[in-house]
Amino acid sequence: MLMKKIMALGAAAVMMALGPAWAETQLKLATDSGAKGSPSGDALDRWAALVEEGTGGEVQVDVFYQNDLGSQAEVFDLFIAGDVDMMINWPITAYDERLGVLFTPYMVTGWEEAFEAYKPGGWVNEILVGIYDDLGLRFFGPWPEGFNGIASRGKYAMTAEEASGLKIRVPAMFPMAESVQALGYQTATIDWSEVFTAIQTGVVDGDGANIIYWDYEYFRDVLDYYNQTRMQFVTGVIAMNSGSWENLPSEHQEVVQEAAMTVMEEAFEQAQERDQYYIEQAKKAGMTYIEPSEEELAEMAKKVRADVWPLMEERIGSEIMDTIRANAGEH
Structure with missing residues (x-):
């Protein structure tokens, strides 16, 4: 009996050591701009960690930074095709010129106004949800950076x-x-x-x-x-391929979305301070x-x-x- 317990504990320890190898689902998370250790790279790592933690390791998230999977256009191609599941990116407008809403010049003029427009429920946010849905992507929210x-x-x-x-x-x-x-x-x-x-x-x-x-x-x-x-007002976009989203069970969908919202809210809190830091x-x-x-x-x-x-x-x-x-x- 003691030997059985020891063997069971040993097997559990091996599973814990292997960690992500035992994950039920693997997701690819990428960005087109930002190396590991950059603000956007850190945001990728944060989103991945929250998803893995929230699913108890049942979902493994493999992170790919700038140029790991190709150029800006090539990575967006992979995202549209579902070969990349999740992104924080700055989307090209070749697929749908309505994405130009993100780059409308002099649309907002101050930080507070920008936050109100882009956050969930804001008027810019609501436009983008519809556009992304037409592209087969699920728009979670912005990853704001600042004025260019x-x-x-x-x-x-x-x-x-x-x-x-x-x-x-x-x-x-x-x-x-x-x-x-x-x-x-x-x-x-x-x-x-x-x-x-x-x-x-x-x-x-x-x-x-x-x-x-x-x-x-x-x-x-x-x-x-x-x-x-x-x-x-420059902002990345936190989004997921709709097919990848639909393949997740509802409990994992909830974790992925809540994690995305956490990353977005943290970016809102940090963006202005970070922008001023880099000015200095x-x-x-x-x-x-x-x-x-x-x-x-x-x-x-x-x-x-x-x-x-x-x-x-x-x-x-x-x-x-x-x-x-x-x-x-x-x-």
Whole structure:
């Protein structure tokens, strides 16, 4: 009898040591932007840990960081196909231009306003739930980062005339290029993995559309200025492939969703403080941080909205744009 107990305890110990190998379900969680140890990488790890803990190890989550599974477009392809189950990502708009809602320029103008719009129940959130559903994806919520700007090398621009002499990298997301062009810059669409080399070799003069964290963390050796134009409130998206979601039992679905909400709520709490921290770090590293006045921002917003919002209406529909106009903040 004693021997049977010892053998049972030994078998249990082996199972515990093996851990995830005994998981009933394996899920792939990925991001298109952020290495291990980055804020987004940490958010992946947090989501994975909460799911594994909440399911008692019945679900194992394998985490893949930036470039582990390919380029930004390639990873989103895998996500749509269900070969990646869960993501915190910055989606390209090639699949559905309505995703451009995420990148609408000068749609919100301050942190509090942004949080109210993007959080569950907010007007932007409700638009995105429907769009993601049409793509076969389940939208849990945003992973907010902050307001973006134009980072450049050698010189910066405060007028359209000054901007005309600078070529700025933008991601393949409508209407990122159109927004930067509306301020007078030339643009070039370049994959994230090639941005450092493009700036270093002079193919482009800087990076557009990112919060300061990314330009500080990845490109501070080749950039001199960061102009906080505040065009977009940049946020990643916490989502899951709908097929992968439907294959989970209801108790596991509940854990995955609650874990996603925890990650989102923590990001809301931390985003503004983290953004300010990296502004200070960039300054210490020698980057010149430029913060336009409210009057200058108002002029930028007026120009960009006039140029870009009609283009968006043509491509994402008047119904969505009417909602944006009815709710967008005044500058």
